[in-house]
Amino acid sequence: MTAPDNSSGSNATPRSTREAATLEFRGATKRYPGQEAAAVDGLSLTVPAGEILVLVGPSGCGKTTAMRMVNRMIEITEGDILLDERSVRDRAPAELRREIGYVIQQIGLFPHMTIADNVAVVPRLLGWERDRIDARVKELLELVSLGEGTGERYPSQLSGGQRQRVGVARALAADPPLMLMDEPFGAIDPINRERLQNEFLRLQGELRKTIVFVTHDIDEAIKMGDKIAVLRTGGRLAQYASPAELLMYPADEFIEDFVGADRALKRLALQRVRDIDLWRAATVRVGEPIEEARRKIADADIDMPLLVDEHGRPEGWLSERGMTGERVRAELRSRAEPTVELDDVLRDALADLIESEVHYSPVVDAEGCVAGVLSLEVISQTLQIPPDQVRTGPDLVAPGDEAVAGSEAPSR
Amino acid sequence: MSALALPLAQLEIRSRTGGTCVSEDGFCPGWIVDNLDRYVQPLLEHIYLTVISVAVGFAISFALALLAHRSGWLTAPVTALTSVLYTIPSIALFLILVPVTGLTALTAIIALVAYTQVFLFRNIINGLVNVPEETKDAARGMGLTDRQVLWRVEMPLAVPEILAGLRIATTSTVNLATLAFFAGAGGLGAQIFQDITFRSNVVVAGGLAILLAALFDLIFLGGQRVATPWRRAAAT
Numbered sequence: 001m002t003a004p005d006n007s008s009g010s011n012a013t014p015r016s017t018r019e020a021a022t023l024e025f026r027g028a029t030k031r032y033p034g035q036e037a038a039a040v041d042g043l044s045l046t047v048p049a050g051e052i053l054v055l056v057g058p059s060g061c062g063k064t065t066a067m068r069m070v071n072r073m074i075e076i077t078e079g080d081i082l083l084d085e086r087s088v089r090d091r092a093p094a095e096l097r098r099e100i101g102y103v104i105q106q107i108g109l110f111p112h113m114t115i116a117d118n119v120a121v122v123p124r125l126l127g128w129e130r131d132r133i134d135a136r137v138k139e140l141l142e143l144v145s146l147g148e149g150t151g152e153r154y155p156s157q158l159s160g161g162q163r164q165r166v167g168v169a170r171a172l173a174a175d176p177p178l179m180l181m182d183e184p185f186g187a188i189d190p191i192n193r194e195r196l197q198n199e200f201l202r203l204q205g206e207l208r209k210t211i212v213f214v215t216h217d218i219d220e221a222i223k224m225g226d227k228i229a230v231l232r233t234g235g236r237l238a239q240y241a242s243p244a245e246l247l248m249y250p251a252d253e254f255i256e257d258f259v260g261a262d263r264a265l266k267r268l269a270l271q272r273v274r275d276i277d278l279w280r281a282a283t284v285r286v287g288e289p290i291e292e293a294r295r296k297i298a299d300a301d302i303d304m305p306l307l308v309d310e311h312g313r314p315e316g317w318l319s320e321r322g323m324t325g326e327r328v329r330a331e332l333r334s335r336a337e338p339t340v341e342l343d344d345v346l347r348d349a350l351a352d353l354i355e356s357e358v359h360y361s362p363v364v365d366a367e368g369c370v371a372g373v374l375s376l377e378v379i380s381q382t383l384q385i386p387p388d389q390v391r392t393g394p395d396l397v398a399p400g401d402e403a404v405a406g407s408e409a410p411s412r
Numbered sequence: 413m414s415a416l417a418l419p420l421a422q423l424e425i426r427s428r429t430g431g432t433c434v435s436e437d438g439f440c441p442g443w444i445v446d447n448l449d450r451y452v453q454p455l456l457e458h459i460y461l462t463v464i465s466v467a468v469g470f471a472i473s474f475a476l477a478l479l480a481h482r483s484g485w486l487t488a489p490v491t492a493l494t495s496v497l498y499t500i501p502s503i504a505l506f507l508i509l510v511p512v513t514g515l516t517a518l519t520a521i522i523a524l525v526a527y528t529q530v531f532l533f534r535n536i537i538n539g540l541v542n543v544p545e546e547t548k549d550a551a552r553g554m555g556l557t558d559r560q561v562l563w564r565v566e567m568p569l570a571v572p573e574i575l576a577g578l579r580i581a582t583t584s585t586v587n588l589a590t591l592a593f594f595a596g597a598g599g600l601g602a603q604i605f606q607d608i609t610f611r612s613n614v615v616v617a618g619g620l621a622i623l624l625a626a627l628f629d630l631i632f633l634g635g636q637r638v639a640t641p642w643r644r645a646a647a648t
């Protein structure tokens with residue numbers, strides 16, 4: 001790696017050079033031999049290139065079957081699946097699978113191969129040159145945050161979380177335009193699962209692969225999915241929508257149940273503090289005439305005046321004694337803690353309130369100036385707003401007409 | 413080859429010379445040192461019988477196991493057949509074969525090969541079957557063809573069990589080959605029974621058989637360590 005020549009060496013190898021693929025299920029159906037009912041029944045949906053489709057639903061609803069039809073690990077009975085508009089049925093299975101990353105819950109690392117050899121399996125099948133394989137392996141192990149020297153070890157010498165990282169690296173080895181992941185983090189303890197999810201989302205932000213992600217955990221689905229397809233028993237699509245749409249416009253009772261009684265709370269994860277109507281605060285400054293302060297209090301939604309500094313930044317809640325005499329005095333009943341920011345996710349803001357054991361707290365803008373007051377009442381009112389009137393952060397959910405349309409399974 | 417075909421008729425106690433220790437059938441180090449060379453030929457015959465039988469037995473059981481692994485249904489009948497073969501008393505089997513193949517090494521080898529099957533077939537098929545389902549699933553899902561799955565994943569992972577089968581089969585063959593002289597195939601057994609009352613003779617010939625078994629075992633153990641570095645890694 002001494003030569004800075006960028007036509008060779010790992011530094012010149014881009015992490016992803018291949019365009020993500022579009023994936024389309026077109027009435028894909030699977031009937032296992034000897035079974036009356038279909039395991040997957042007429043599944044139709046399109047996954048745009050670079051997006052994560054989460055397949056979610058109760059156990060046995062056909063998630064794994066739907067996923068495995070894509071790389072022909074399970075043969076399609078009826079209908080079709082198209083990868084970049086080309087039917088997977090027209091492709092030789094082994095050749096097709098080398099183009100599709102494959103991660104399963106049990107990981108399935110090869111115990112007799114070192115980590116480096118595990119990652120190198122598909123590049124070797126594809127006949128890459130040695131130098132290219134070595135560089136790619138090194139790059140991928142770095143990408144999934146596995147340290148130097150991991151490559152020479154055997155799977156039995158790694159922890160569960162490390163193995164799953166290797167599983168992801170191995171699936172990414174040949175830079176596939178599509179990845180299939182069947183409950184990839186299902187066997188990992190909650191703390192490590194959360195870490196792996198976050199790492200994976202960061203990775204996906206960089207790689208922009210098209211991904212089919214199977215889980216039975218609705219929270220994981222909401223977190224990971226660009227789009228979520230909820231399947232019901234019998235392999236029928238119950239709803240295909242973005243996470244926010246799913247929470248706000250559950251298509252029917254089944255979805256409502258599946259999403260959970262706490263879907264309102266989950267919804268809070270999709271809104272920011274700036275998206276809701278805050279209480280107006282009575283912001284007063286030291287030395288301000290008392291009458292003026294009283295007028296502000298009368299106008300505000302909360303009768304507790306909030307003392308701010310000359311820039312409008314909150315100092316604390318003013319006590320009764322601060323309001324005695326001619327002018328406002330710096331007598332605080334309590335400091336202005338916690339302080340919530342307009343950009344905070346509503347769920348996190350609520351958690352802050354609860355943790356600090358307060359009913360309300362000042363909200364500040366990017367400059368730190370008071371923008372209003374967030375209270376438990378405000379949040380509970382927000383939760384009572386009918387879904388179609390909810391305002392959500394544009395980055396957390398894509399609002400608009402398609403939200404309503406999306407609440408129904410697309411009919412094709 | 414004629415040396416291997418020692419007819420049963422020649423099994424008679426030879427006269428031996430020596431002091432009182434020898435004439436009293438005792439354990440005589442002096443006699444052993446002077447007469448070591450008479451054990452070379454039987455030892456070579458024994459090694460020959462063992463190596464050929466295990467090698468041929470392995471080739472046959474390997475082919476059968478591959479067939480059974482692919483077909484699925486063949487496993488049970490082949491396993492049953494090998495167990496039945498194993499229950500036939502060895503001397504009986506040698507004697508059954510003599511009218512067909514004569515008093516030759518071939519007779520002994522056929523019988524010895526038959527006895528290896530029970531260990532070899534069972535262990536090879538178990539080794540293949542015990543490869544975790546998810547490992548095979550991952551291999552196929554990544555685009556390995558069935559043949560690549562077999563040779564790059566299943567077979568390497570079956571190596572420990574296959575070598576374990578070879579170890580048992582070899583030990584058992586060294587053991588059974590001591591009876592090969594019934595088929596006229598010589599070996600250390602012939603040497604033992606030639607002068608079974610003479611303690612020195614029995615100790616040397618029997619000891620050589622035990623040493624031979626131990627030596628083969630060591631070789632396979634070493635092979636196992638070399639061929640399965642991942643197993644040692646797991647232990648650390």
Ligand SMILES: Nc1ncnc2c1ncn2[C@@H]1O[C@H](COP(=O)(O)OP(=O)(O)OP(=O)(O)O)[C@@H](O)[C@H]1O
Pocket residue numbers: 032033035039057058059060061062063064065066216
């Ligand atoms: N190889 C098979 N042969 C016959 N039936 C099968 C087979 N695989 C799955 N099924 C059946 O098809 C249905 C869907 O199975 P599938 O594994 O796709 O469900 P899943 O949604 O992935 O469930 P889980 O969450 O438990 O993994 C189930 O009723 C299952 O029993």
Ligand SMILES: [Mg+2]
Pocket residue numbers: 063064065182
């Ligand atoms: Mg499943």
